[in-house]
Amino acid sequence: MDAKALWQRYQEWLYYHEGLGLYLDISRMRFDNAFVESLQSKFDKAFADMDALEKGAIANPDENRMVGHYWLRNPDLAPSPELKQEIVQTLEQIEAFADQVHTGAVHPPKESRFTDIISIGIGGSALGPQFVAEALAPDFPPLNIHFIDNTDPAGIDRVLSSIGDKLATTLVLVISKSGGTPEPRNGMIEVKKAYAAKNLDFAKYAVAITSTDSNLDKVAQSEGWLTTVPMYDWVGGRTSEMSSVGLLPAALQGIDIRAMLDGAKEMDDATRVANIKNNPAALLALSWYFSGNGKGEKDMVVLPYKDSLLLFSRYLQQLVMESLGKEQDLDGKTVYQGIAVYGNKGSTDQHAYVQQLREGVPNFFATLIEVLEDRQGASPEIDPGVTSGDYLSGFLLGTRQALYENNRDSITVTIPQVNARTVGALIALYERAVGFYASLVNINAYHQPGVEAGKKAAAAILDLQQKVIKVLQTEKKALSISEIADKAGAAEQVEAIYKILRHLHANNRGVVLTGDLSKPGNLTVSLD
Numbered sequence: 001m002d003a004k005a006l007w008q009r010y011q012e013w014l015y016y017h018e019g020l021g022l023y024l025d026i027s028r029m030r031f032d033n034a035f036v037e038s039l040q041s042k043f044d045k046a047f048a049d050m051d052a053l054e055k056g057a058i059a060n061p062d063e064n065r066m067v068g069h070y071w072l073r074n075p076d077l078a079p080s081p082e083l084k085q086e087i088v089q090t091l092e093q094i095e096a097f098a099d100q101v102h103t104g105a106v107h108p109p110k111e112s113r114f115t116d117i118i119s120i121g122i123g124g125s126a127l128g129p130q131f132v133a134e135a136l137a138p139d140f141p142p143l144n145i146h147f148i149d150n151t152d153p154a155g156i157d158r159v160l161s162s163i164g165d166k167l168a169t170t171l172v173l174v175i176s177k178s179g180g181t182p183e184p185r186n187g188m189i190e191v192k193k194a195y196a197a198k199n200l201d202f203a204k205y206a207v208a209i210t211s212t213d214s215n216l217d218k219v220a221q222s223e224g225w226l227t228t229v230p231m232y233d234w235v236g237g238r239t240s241e242m243s244s245v246g247l248l249p250a251a252l253q254g255i256d257i258r259a260m261l262d263g264a265k266e267m268d269d270a271t272r273v274a275n276i277k278n279n280p281a282a283l284l285a286l287s288w289y290f291s292g293n294g295k296g297e298k299d300m301v302v303l304p305y306k307d308s309l310l311l312f313s314r315y316l317q318q319l320v321m322e323s324l325g326k327e328q329d330l331d332g333k334t335v336y337q338g339i340a341v342y343g344n345k346g347s348t349d350q351h352a353y354v355q356q357l358r359e360g361v362p363n364f365f366a367t368l369i370e371v372l373e374d375r376q377g378a379s380p381e382i383d384p385g386v387t388s389g390d391y392l393s394g395f396l397l398g399t400r401q402a403l404y405e406n407n408r409d410s411i412t413v414t415i416p417q418v419n420a421r422t423v424g425a426l427i428a429l430y431e432r433a434v435g436f437y438a439s440l441v442n443i444n445a446y447h448q449p450g451v452e453a454g455k456k457a458a459a460a461i462l463d464l465q466q467k468v469i470k471v472l473q474t475e476k477k478a479l480s481i482s483e484i485a486d487k488a489g490a491a492e493q494v495e496a497i498y499k500i501l502r503h504l505h506a507n508n509r510g511v512v513l514t515g516d517l518s519k520p521g522n523l524t525v526s527l528d
Protein backbone atom coordinates (compact mmCIF):
# COMPACT_ATOMS: atom_id res chain seq x y z
CA MET A 1 0.00 0.00 0.00
CA ASP A 2 1.47 3.38 -0.91
CA ALA A 3 1.73 6.29 1.52
CA LYS A 4 -1.47 7.95 0.30
CA ALA A 5 -3.50 4.78 0.62
CA LEU A 6 -2.06 4.16 4.09
CA TRP A 7 -3.02 7.67 5.18
CA GLN A 8 -6.55 6.97 3.95
CA ARG A 9 -6.60 3.63 5.77
CA TYR A 10 -5.31 5.33 8.92
CA GLN A 11 -8.18 7.80 8.84
CA GLU A 12 -10.75 5.20 7.93
CA TRP A 13 -9.96 2.96 10.90
CA LEU A 14 -8.90 5.54 13.49
CA TYR A 15 -10.95 5.36 16.70
CA TYR A 16 -10.99 8.44 18.92
CA HIS A 17 -12.62 8.81 22.32
CA GLU A 18 -13.17 12.47 22.93
CA GLY A 19 -13.77 12.38 26.67
CA LEU A 20 -10.61 10.40 27.35
CA GLY A 21 -8.55 11.82 24.49
CA LEU A 22 -7.67 8.23 23.59
CA TYR A 23 -6.87 7.09 20.05
CA LEU A 24 -6.74 3.54 18.74
CA ASP A 25 -5.05 2.95 15.41
CA ILE A 26 -5.37 -0.50 13.85
CA SER A 27 -4.56 0.66 10.33
CA ARG A 28 -1.26 -1.24 10.38
CA MET A 29 -3.05 -4.57 10.80
CA ARG A 30 -3.49 -5.84 7.27
CA PHE A 31 -7.09 -7.09 7.36
CA ASP A 32 -9.54 -6.20 4.61
CA ASN A 33 -13.25 -5.42 4.65
CA ALA A 34 -14.18 -8.97 3.70
CA PHE A 35 -12.42 -10.20 6.84
CA VAL A 36 -14.37 -7.76 9.00
CA GLU A 37 -17.64 -8.86 7.39
CA SER A 38 -16.73 -12.51 7.96
CA LEU A 39 -16.54 -11.84 11.70
CA GLN A 40 -19.79 -9.87 11.95
CA SER A 41 -21.95 -12.77 13.16
CA LYS A 42 -19.34 -13.79 15.74
CA PHE A 43 -19.30 -10.19 16.97
CA ASP A 44 -23.08 -10.08 17.16
CA LYS A 45 -22.82 -13.03 19.53
CA ALA A 46 -19.92 -11.44 21.45
CA PHE A 47 -21.95 -8.25 22.01
CA ALA A 48 -24.93 -10.31 23.17
CA ASP A 49 -22.74 -12.47 25.46
CA MET A 50 -21.25 -9.35 27.01
CA ASP A 51 -24.66 -7.82 27.53
CA ALA A 52 -25.84 -10.96 29.33
CA LEU A 53 -22.66 -11.03 31.43
CA GLU A 54 -23.19 -7.45 32.52
CA LYS A 55 -26.75 -8.27 33.51
CA GLY A 56 -25.52 -10.98 35.86
CA ALA A 57 -25.59 -14.17 33.76
CA ILE A 58 -23.42 -17.03 34.97
CA ALA A 59 -20.58 -16.22 32.59
CA ASN A 60 -18.16 -18.59 34.30
CA PRO A 61 -20.06 -21.89 34.04
CA ASP A 62 -17.32 -24.06 35.62
CA GLU A 63 -17.25 -22.09 38.81
CA ASN A 64 -20.93 -21.16 38.64
CA ARG A 65 -20.06 -17.52 39.11
CA MET A 66 -21.23 -14.19 37.77
CA VAL A 67 -18.57 -11.92 36.30
CA GLY A 68 -19.12 -8.43 37.58
CA HIS A 69 -15.98 -6.31 37.38
CA TYR A 70 -17.89 -3.80 35.23
CA TRP A 71 -20.27 -3.10 38.13
CA LEU A 72 -17.37 -1.89 40.27
CA ARG A 73 -17.15 1.33 38.28
CA ASN A 74 -20.85 1.69 37.73
CA PRO A 75 -22.68 0.18 40.72
CA ASP A 76 -26.02 1.11 39.14
CA LEU A 77 -25.45 -1.80 36.77
CA ALA A 78 -25.19 -4.37 39.56
CA PRO A 79 -27.92 -6.96 39.15
CA SER A 80 -29.38 -6.47 42.65
CA PRO A 81 -29.72 -3.60 45.13
CA GLU A 82 -27.75 -5.64 47.67
CA LEU A 83 -24.78 -5.97 45.36
CA LYS A 84 -24.93 -2.29 44.52
CA GLN A 85 -24.92 -1.40 48.18
CA GLU A 86 -21.98 -3.73 48.85
CA ILE A 87 -19.92 -2.05 46.12
CA VAL A 88 -20.73 1.45 47.33
CA GLN A 89 -20.08 0.59 50.98
CA THR A 90 -16.75 -1.06 50.22
CA LEU A 91 -15.60 1.95 48.26
CA GLU A 92 -16.56 4.21 51.15
CA GLN A 93 -14.77 1.90 53.57
CA ILE A 94 -11.62 2.06 51.44
CA GLU A 95 -11.68 5.85 51.25
CA ALA A 96 -12.41 6.24 54.94
CA PHE A 97 -9.63 3.86 55.94
CA ALA A 98 -7.09 5.53 53.63
CA ASP A 99 -8.11 8.89 55.03
CA GLN A 100 -7.70 7.67 58.62
CA VAL A 101 -4.24 6.37 57.80
CA HIS A 102 -3.27 9.63 56.11
CA THR A 103 -4.48 11.79 58.98
CA GLY A 104 -3.00 9.51 61.61
CA ALA A 105 -6.37 8.57 63.10
CA VAL A 106 -5.25 5.02 62.37
CA HIS A 107 -1.59 4.80 63.32
CA PRO A 108 0.99 2.29 64.49
CA PRO A 109 1.06 1.51 68.22
CA LYS A 110 4.03 3.66 69.16
CA GLU A 111 4.18 6.15 66.27
CA SER A 112 1.93 8.88 64.96
CA ARG A 113 1.90 7.83 61.28
CA PHE A 114 2.33 4.87 59.00
CA THR A 115 5.08 5.59 56.47
CA ASP A 116 5.25 2.42 54.37
CA ILE A 117 3.14 -0.44 53.10
CA ILE A 118 4.07 -4.06 52.50
CA SER A 119 1.57 -5.48 50.05
CA ILE A 120 1.53 -9.28 50.09
CA GLY A 121 -0.31 -10.99 47.24
CA ILE A 122 0.30 -12.81 43.98
CA GLY A 123 -1.10 -12.86 40.43
CA GLY A 124 -4.21 -10.72 40.21
CA SER A 125 -3.64 -9.74 43.83
CA ALA A 126 -0.29 -8.16 42.93
CA LEU A 127 0.02 -7.31 39.25
CA GLY A 128 -2.67 -4.62 39.15
CA PRO A 129 -1.46 -2.89 42.33
CA GLN A 130 2.14 -3.07 41.05
CA PHE A 131 1.25 -1.67 37.63
CA VAL A 132 -0.81 1.15 39.12
CA ALA A 133 1.83 2.03 41.72
CA GLU A 134 4.48 2.28 39.01
CA ALA A 135 2.19 4.27 36.72
CA LEU A 136 0.49 6.62 39.15
CA ALA A 137 2.09 6.88 42.58
CA PRO A 138 3.29 10.43 43.20
CA ASP A 139 7.03 11.00 43.61
CA PHE A 140 6.51 11.54 47.33
CA PRO A 141 3.51 9.40 48.23
CA PRO A 142 1.98 9.54 51.71
CA LEU A 143 3.06 5.90 52.09
CA ASN A 144 5.76 4.06 50.14
CA ILE A 145 4.66 0.69 48.87
CA HIS A 146 6.76 -2.51 48.74
CA PHE A 147 5.55 -5.78 47.27
CA ILE A 148 6.03 -9.37 48.33
CA ASP A 149 4.58 -11.29 45.38
CA ASN A 150 6.35 -14.62 45.68
CA THR A 151 7.46 -17.27 48.13
CA ASP A 152 11.12 -16.54 47.38
CA PRO A 153 12.93 -16.25 50.74
CA ALA A 154 15.63 -13.97 49.31
CA GLY A 155 12.93 -11.75 47.77
CA ILE A 156 11.18 -11.48 51.13
CA ASP A 157 14.50 -10.64 52.84
CA ARG A 158 15.15 -7.96 50.30
CA VAL A 159 11.84 -6.23 50.97
CA LEU A 160 12.27 -6.49 54.73
CA SER A 161 15.81 -5.19 54.68
CA SER A 162 14.86 -2.27 52.44
CA ILE A 163 12.27 -1.35 55.07
CA GLY A 164 14.67 -1.86 57.98
CA ASP A 165 13.74 0.12 61.07
CA LYS A 166 10.64 1.50 59.41
CA LEU A 167 8.88 -1.81 60.09
CA ALA A 168 7.46 -0.10 63.17
CA THR A 169 5.62 2.33 60.87
CA THR A 170 4.75 -0.13 58.09
CA LEU A 171 1.21 -1.18 57.33
CA VAL A 172 0.81 -4.69 55.94
CA LEU A 173 -1.85 -5.49 53.35
CA VAL A 174 -2.43 -9.20 52.88
CA ILE A 175 -4.35 -9.54 49.63
CA SER A 176 -5.82 -12.87 48.61
CA LYS A 177 -9.28 -13.32 47.18
CA SER A 178 -9.40 -17.00 48.05
CA GLY A 179 -7.48 -16.44 51.27
CA GLY A 180 -5.80 -19.79 50.74
CA THR A 181 -3.07 -19.22 48.14
CA PRO A 182 0.22 -20.61 49.51
CA GLU A 183 2.56 -17.82 48.39
CA PRO A 184 0.81 -14.92 50.18
CA ARG A 185 0.22 -17.14 53.19
CA ASN A 186 3.96 -17.85 53.37
CA GLY A 187 4.73 -14.15 52.92
CA MET A 188 2.31 -13.27 55.69
CA ILE A 189 3.81 -15.82 58.10
CA GLU A 190 7.36 -14.62 57.41
CA VAL A 191 6.40 -10.97 57.78
CA LYS A 192 4.54 -11.76 60.99
CA LYS A 193 7.72 -13.35 62.33
CA ALA A 194 9.70 -10.25 61.35
CA TYR A 195 7.31 -8.11 63.40
CA ALA A 196 7.50 -10.53 66.33
CA ALA A 197 11.31 -10.42 66.18
CA LYS A 198 11.08 -6.67 66.79
CA ASN A 199 8.47 -7.08 69.53
CA LEU A 200 5.80 -5.51 67.34
CA ASP A 201 2.24 -6.77 67.55
CA PHE A 202 1.55 -7.76 63.93
CA ALA A 203 -2.24 -7.51 64.27
CA LYS A 204 -1.94 -3.78 64.90
CA TYR A 205 -0.28 -3.34 61.53
CA ALA A 206 -2.25 -5.79 59.41
CA VAL A 207 -5.15 -5.43 57.00
CA ALA A 208 -6.75 -8.29 55.08
CA ILE A 209 -8.32 -7.94 51.64
CA THR A 210 -10.14 -11.17 51.05
CA SER A 211 -13.47 -12.93 50.56
CA THR A 212 -15.76 -13.19 53.55
CA ASP A 213 -15.11 -16.37 55.55
CA SER A 214 -11.92 -17.28 53.71
CA ASN A 215 -9.06 -18.71 55.79
CA LEU A 216 -7.37 -15.32 55.69
CA ASP A 217 -10.57 -13.62 56.84
CA LYS A 218 -10.78 -16.03 59.78
CA VAL A 219 -7.14 -15.39 60.76
CA ALA A 220 -7.69 -11.62 60.57
CA GLN A 221 -10.85 -11.83 62.69
CA SER A 222 -9.41 -14.13 65.30
CA GLU A 223 -6.20 -12.12 65.67
CA GLY A 224 -7.98 -8.75 65.68
CA TRP A 225 -6.29 -7.16 62.65
CA LEU A 226 -6.85 -3.45 61.97
CA THR A 227 -9.56 -4.14 59.43
CA THR A 228 -10.71 -6.48 56.68
CA VAL A 229 -11.91 -5.17 53.34
CA PRO A 230 -14.12 -7.52 51.38
CA MET A 231 -13.43 -9.00 47.96
CA TYR A 232 -16.27 -10.57 46.01
CA ASP A 233 -16.53 -13.95 44.35
CA TRP A 234 -17.92 -12.30 41.20
CA VAL A 235 -14.66 -10.44 40.58
CA GLY A 236 -11.89 -12.57 39.08
CA GLY A 237 -8.33 -12.04 40.33
CA ARG A 238 -7.06 -10.74 37.00
CA THR A 239 -9.89 -8.24 36.70
CA SER A 240 -9.71 -7.08 40.30
CA GLU A 241 -7.68 -3.89 40.00
CA MET A 242 -10.79 -1.79 40.48
CA SER A 243 -11.99 -3.79 43.47
CA SER A 244 -10.61 -3.52 47.00
CA VAL A 245 -7.53 -5.42 45.73
CA GLY A 246 -6.34 -2.47 43.68
CA LEU A 247 -8.19 0.45 45.20
CA LEU A 248 -7.00 0.22 48.80
CA PRO A 249 -3.28 0.16 47.96
CA ALA A 250 -3.83 2.93 45.41
CA ALA A 251 -5.79 5.14 47.81
CA LEU A 252 -3.15 4.68 50.50
CA GLN A 253 -0.52 5.93 48.05
CA GLY A 254 -2.57 9.05 47.38
CA ILE A 255 -3.75 7.94 43.93
CA ASP A 256 -7.10 9.32 42.84
CA ILE A 257 -9.17 6.13 42.81
CA ARG A 258 -12.40 7.90 41.85
CA ALA A 259 -10.64 9.13 38.70
CA MET A 260 -9.46 5.60 37.94
CA LEU A 261 -13.02 4.35 38.31
CA ASP A 262 -14.33 7.22 36.17
CA GLY A 263 -11.87 6.49 33.39
CA ALA A 264 -12.82 2.82 33.45
CA LYS A 265 -16.52 3.68 33.46
CA GLU A 266 -16.11 5.95 30.46
CA MET A 267 -14.27 3.23 28.62
CA ASP A 268 -16.91 0.68 29.64
CA ASP A 269 -19.57 2.94 28.12
CA ALA A 270 -17.54 3.19 24.91
CA THR A 271 -16.95 -0.54 24.68
CA ARG A 272 -20.62 -1.35 25.18
CA VAL A 273 -21.43 0.04 21.70
CA ALA A 274 -22.58 -2.91 19.57
CA ASN A 275 -20.74 -1.81 16.46
CA ILE A 276 -17.25 -3.05 15.63
CA LYS A 277 -15.92 0.13 14.10
CA ASN A 278 -17.13 2.36 16.90
CA ASN A 279 -16.01 0.15 19.72
CA PRO A 280 -12.29 0.20 20.63
CA ALA A 281 -12.37 -3.13 22.48
CA ALA A 282 -14.05 -4.77 19.50
CA LEU A 283 -11.38 -3.29 17.23
CA LEU A 284 -8.68 -4.78 19.42
CA ALA A 285 -10.35 -8.19 19.51
CA LEU A 286 -10.81 -8.06 15.74
CA SER A 287 -7.13 -7.25 15.26
CA TRP A 288 -6.01 -10.07 17.56
CA TYR A 289 -8.28 -12.50 15.76
CA PHE A 290 -6.98 -11.39 12.39
CA SER A 291 -3.34 -11.56 13.39
CA GLY A 292 -3.43 -14.99 14.99
CA ASN A 293 -6.05 -16.49 12.70
CA GLY A 294 -8.34 -16.90 15.70
CA LYS A 295 -5.87 -19.45 17.06
CA GLY A 296 -3.27 -17.27 18.76
CA GLU A 297 -0.71 -17.98 16.06
CA LYS A 298 0.98 -14.66 16.73
CA ASP A 299 2.25 -13.25 20.01
CA MET A 300 1.26 -9.85 21.34
CA VAL A 301 4.32 -7.69 22.01
CA VAL A 302 3.38 -4.73 24.19
CA LEU A 303 5.67 -1.72 24.01
CA PRO A 304 4.65 1.31 26.03
CA TYR A 305 6.85 4.26 25.18
CA LYS A 306 6.70 5.64 28.70
CA ASP A 307 8.67 4.42 31.70
CA SER A 308 5.75 4.68 34.09
CA LEU A 309 3.80 2.14 31.98
CA LEU A 310 6.60 -0.41 32.23
CA LEU A 311 4.48 -2.97 34.04
CA PHE A 312 1.55 -2.79 31.64
CA SER A 313 2.84 -5.75 29.64
CA ARG A 314 3.22 -7.86 32.78
CA TYR A 315 -0.25 -6.87 33.85
CA LEU A 316 -1.66 -7.74 30.43
CA GLN A 317 0.26 -10.99 30.38
CA GLN A 318 -1.90 -12.35 33.18
CA LEU A 319 -5.11 -10.73 31.96
CA VAL A 320 -4.74 -12.11 28.45
CA MET A 321 -2.93 -15.42 28.99
CA GLU A 322 -4.78 -16.63 32.08
CA SER A 323 -8.07 -15.68 30.44
CA LEU A 324 -7.49 -16.95 26.92
CA GLY A 325 -5.00 -19.79 27.37
CA LYS A 326 -7.45 -22.69 27.42
CA GLU A 327 -7.31 -26.31 26.27
CA GLN A 328 -11.03 -26.69 25.66
CA ASP A 329 -13.70 -24.44 24.27
CA LEU A 330 -17.15 -23.98 25.77
CA ASP A 331 -18.40 -27.05 23.86
CA GLY A 332 -15.69 -29.24 25.34
CA LYS A 333 -13.72 -29.39 22.09
CA THR A 334 -9.92 -29.41 22.38
CA VAL A 335 -8.72 -26.11 20.93
CA TYR A 336 -5.49 -25.05 22.71
CA GLN A 337 -6.35 -21.37 22.62
CA GLY A 338 -4.36 -18.40 23.87
CA ILE A 339 -2.28 -15.40 22.89
CA ALA A 340 1.24 -15.08 24.27
CA VAL A 341 2.02 -11.61 25.64
CA TYR A 342 5.38 -10.07 26.42
CA GLY A 343 7.13 -6.73 26.33
CA ASN A 344 8.78 -4.09 28.46
CA LYS A 345 9.03 -0.55 27.13
CA GLY A 346 10.21 1.53 24.25
CA SER A 347 12.62 2.77 23.23
CA THR A 348 14.65 0.67 25.66
CA ASP A 349 13.64 -2.58 23.97
CA GLN A 350 14.86 -1.30 20.62
CA HIS A 351 18.31 -1.99 22.01
CA ALA A 352 17.32 -5.49 23.05
CA TYR A 353 14.88 -7.66 21.12
CA VAL A 354 13.39 -5.32 18.53
CA GLN A 355 16.11 -6.58 16.16
CA GLN A 356 14.28 -9.91 16.05
CA LEU A 357 10.90 -8.22 15.68
CA ARG A 358 12.11 -6.31 12.63
CA GLU A 359 14.00 -9.10 10.92
CA GLY A 360 13.53 -12.42 12.65
CA VAL A 361 10.68 -14.90 12.90
CA PRO A 362 7.44 -13.02 12.09
CA ASN A 363 5.37 -14.63 14.84
CA PHE A 364 3.98 -11.56 16.57
CA PHE A 365 2.10 -8.32 16.26
CA ALA A 366 3.18 -5.26 18.21
CA THR A 367 1.08 -2.99 20.39
CA LEU A 368 2.71 0.39 20.76
CA ILE A 369 1.43 2.58 23.58
CA GLU A 370 2.03 6.24 22.93
CA VAL A 371 1.67 9.04 25.49
CA LEU A 372 1.32 12.47 23.94
CA GLU A 373 2.48 14.49 26.93
CA ASP A 374 6.26 14.10 27.35
CA ARG A 375 6.48 15.39 30.91
CA GLN A 376 4.88 17.99 33.15
CA GLY A 377 6.41 21.32 32.24
CA ALA A 378 8.77 22.31 29.48
CA SER A 379 11.59 20.14 28.20
CA PRO A 380 15.15 21.31 27.70
CA GLU A 381 16.53 21.11 24.17
CA ILE A 382 18.90 18.26 23.44
CA ASP A 383 19.73 19.51 19.97
CA PRO A 384 18.46 22.81 18.57
CA GLY A 385 14.65 22.55 18.54
CA VAL A 386 14.68 18.90 19.63
CA THR A 387 13.85 17.37 23.03
CA SER A 388 14.25 13.90 24.55
CA GLY A 389 10.52 13.50 24.10
CA ASP A 390 10.89 14.15 20.38
CA TYR A 391 13.37 11.31 20.27
CA LEU A 392 11.00 9.00 22.14
CA SER A 393 8.17 9.89 19.78
CA GLY A 394 10.48 9.47 16.80
CA PHE A 395 11.56 6.03 17.96
CA LEU A 396 7.94 4.96 18.31
CA LEU A 397 6.98 6.19 14.87
CA GLY A 398 10.14 4.81 13.36
CA THR A 399 9.60 1.37 14.89
CA ARG A 400 6.01 1.29 13.69
CA GLN A 401 7.12 2.15 10.18
CA ALA A 402 10.10 -0.18 10.10
CA LEU A 403 7.95 -3.06 11.29
CA TYR A 404 5.27 -2.36 8.73
CA GLU A 405 7.76 -2.13 5.89
CA ASN A 406 8.91 -5.63 6.74
CA ASN A 407 5.37 -7.04 6.91
CA ARG A 408 5.06 -6.91 10.69
CA ASP A 409 1.70 -5.58 11.87
CA SER A 410 1.12 -3.22 14.77
CA ILE A 411 -1.59 -1.52 16.77
CA THR A 412 -1.02 1.90 18.35
CA VAL A 413 -2.91 3.08 21.41
CA THR A 414 -2.41 6.76 22.18
CA ILE A 415 -3.33 8.50 25.42
CA PRO A 416 -2.86 12.19 26.22
CA GLN A 417 -1.00 11.57 29.48
CA VAL A 418 -0.55 8.90 32.12
CA ASN A 419 -3.07 9.75 34.80
CA ALA A 420 -5.62 7.94 36.92
CA ARG A 421 -8.38 8.30 34.31
CA THR A 422 -6.34 7.05 31.37
CA VAL A 423 -4.90 4.16 33.36
CA GLY A 424 -8.42 3.17 34.45
CA ALA A 425 -9.51 3.42 30.83
CA LEU A 426 -6.63 1.27 29.56
CA ILE A 427 -7.43 -1.44 32.08
CA ALA A 428 -11.11 -1.38 31.11
CA LEU A 429 -10.27 -1.39 27.40
CA TYR A 430 -8.22 -4.57 27.64
CA GLU A 431 -10.62 -6.28 30.04
CA ARG A 432 -13.39 -5.85 27.50
CA ALA A 433 -11.21 -6.80 24.53
CA VAL A 434 -10.32 -10.06 26.27
CA GLY A 435 -14.01 -10.71 26.95
CA PHE A 436 -14.90 -10.14 23.30
CA TYR A 437 -12.04 -12.25 21.99
CA ALA A 438 -13.07 -15.10 24.31
CA SER A 439 -16.56 -15.00 22.79
CA LEU A 440 -15.14 -14.93 19.25
CA VAL A 441 -13.17 -18.12 19.91
CA ASN A 442 -15.84 -19.63 22.18
CA ILE A 443 -13.91 -20.11 25.39
CA ASN A 444 -14.48 -19.42 29.07
CA ALA A 445 -12.22 -16.45 29.88
CA TYR A 446 -13.03 -16.49 33.55
CA HIS A 447 -11.61 -19.71 34.94
CA GLN A 448 -8.04 -21.03 35.20
CA PRO A 449 -8.07 -24.83 35.48
CA GLY A 450 -4.44 -25.08 34.33
CA VAL A 451 -3.20 -23.05 37.29
CA GLU A 452 -5.07 -25.33 39.66
CA ALA A 453 -3.23 -28.34 38.16
CA GLY A 454 0.13 -26.69 38.91
CA LYS A 455 -0.93 -25.89 42.47
CA LYS A 456 -1.95 -29.51 43.09
CA ALA A 457 1.34 -30.81 41.70
CA ALA A 458 3.30 -28.44 43.97
CA ALA A 459 1.31 -29.57 47.01
CA ALA A 460 2.10 -33.21 46.10
CA ILE A 461 5.83 -32.40 46.03
CA LEU A 462 5.64 -30.92 49.54
CA ASP A 463 3.85 -34.08 50.75
CA LEU A 464 6.57 -36.17 49.18
CA GLN A 465 9.20 -34.12 51.03
CA GLN A 466 7.57 -35.04 54.35
CA LYS A 467 7.55 -38.73 53.43
CA VAL A 468 11.20 -38.67 52.39
CA ILE A 469 12.30 -37.03 55.65
CA LYS A 470 10.32 -39.61 57.57
CA VAL A 471 12.07 -42.46 55.74
CA LEU A 472 15.49 -40.99 56.59
CA GLN A 473 14.48 -40.47 60.23
CA THR A 474 13.15 -44.02 60.55
CA GLU A 475 15.98 -45.79 58.74
CA LYS A 476 18.76 -43.85 60.51
CA LYS A 477 21.38 -44.92 57.91
CA ALA A 478 22.67 -43.80 54.55
CA LEU A 479 20.46 -44.84 51.64
CA SER A 480 20.57 -44.44 47.89
CA ILE A 481 17.97 -42.24 46.28
CA SER A 482 16.16 -45.20 44.77
CA GLU A 483 16.07 -46.98 48.16
CA ILE A 484 14.51 -43.88 49.68
CA ALA A 485 11.98 -43.73 46.83
CA ASP A 486 11.06 -47.43 47.37
CA LYS A 487 10.71 -47.04 51.12
CA ALA A 488 8.58 -43.91 50.67
CA GLY A 489 6.31 -45.94 48.38
CA ALA A 490 7.08 -43.51 45.57
CA ALA A 491 9.43 -45.39 43.21
CA GLU A 492 8.08 -43.55 40.18
CA GLN A 493 8.93 -40.23 41.85
CA VAL A 494 12.63 -40.97 42.17
CA GLU A 495 13.75 -37.94 40.19
CA ALA A 496 11.55 -35.56 42.19
CA ILE A 497 12.90 -37.12 45.39
CA TYR A 498 16.48 -36.50 44.23
CA LYS A 499 15.64 -32.85 43.57
CA ILE A 500 13.94 -32.43 46.94
CA LEU A 501 17.00 -33.88 48.69
CA ARG A 502 19.42 -31.74 46.68
CA HIS A 503 17.46 -28.64 47.67
CA LEU A 504 17.47 -29.62 51.37
CA HIS A 505 21.20 -30.34 51.17
CA ALA A 506 21.93 -26.96 49.55
CA ASN A 507 20.09 -25.18 52.35
CA ASN A 508 21.74 -27.00 55.27
CA ARG A 509 18.49 -28.59 56.27
CA GLY A 510 20.11 -31.64 57.83
CA VAL A 511 20.37 -33.72 54.65
CA VAL A 512 23.81 -34.84 53.48
CA LEU A 513 24.47 -36.07 49.95
CA THR A 514 27.65 -38.11 49.64
CA GLY A 515 29.38 -39.12 46.41
CA ASP A 516 29.83 -37.79 42.90
CA LEU A 517 27.26 -34.98 42.45
CA SER A 518 27.32 -35.48 38.67
CA LYS A 519 26.00 -39.05 39.15
CA PRO A 520 22.82 -38.69 41.18
CA GLY A 521 22.05 -42.41 40.95
CA ASN A 522 25.24 -43.26 42.86
CA LEU A 523 24.75 -40.80 45.71
CA THR A 524 24.02 -41.86 49.24
CA VAL A 525 21.84 -39.77 51.50
CA SER A 526 21.83 -39.44 55.27
CA LEU A 527 20.73 -37.02 57.97
CA ASP A 528 23.48 -35.15 59.79
Ligand SMILES: O=P(O)(O)OC[C@H]1O[C@](O)(CO)[C@@H](O)[C@@H]1O
Pocket residue numbers: 122123124125175176177178179180181184236237238322448451452
Ligand atom coordinates in the same frame (compact mmCIF):
# COMPACT_ATOMS: atom_id res chain seq x y z
O1 LIG B 1 -6.07 -13.72 45.26
P1 LIG B 1 -5.75 -15.15 45.37
O2 LIG B 1 -6.94 -15.99 45.67
O3 LIG B 1 -4.63 -15.37 46.36
O4 LIG B 1 -5.25 -15.64 43.96
C1 LIG B 1 -4.12 -15.11 43.35
C2 LIG B 1 -4.02 -15.54 41.92
O5 LIG B 1 -4.03 -16.94 41.82
C3 LIG B 1 -4.84 -17.35 40.72
O6 LIG B 1 -6.04 -17.80 41.23
C4 LIG B 1 -4.22 -18.41 39.95
O7 LIG B 1 -3.63 -19.33 40.77
C5 LIG B 1 -5.03 -16.09 39.93
O8 LIG B 1 -6.08 -16.16 39.07
C6 LIG B 1 -5.15 -15.11 41.03
O9 LIG B 1 -5.04 -13.82 40.57
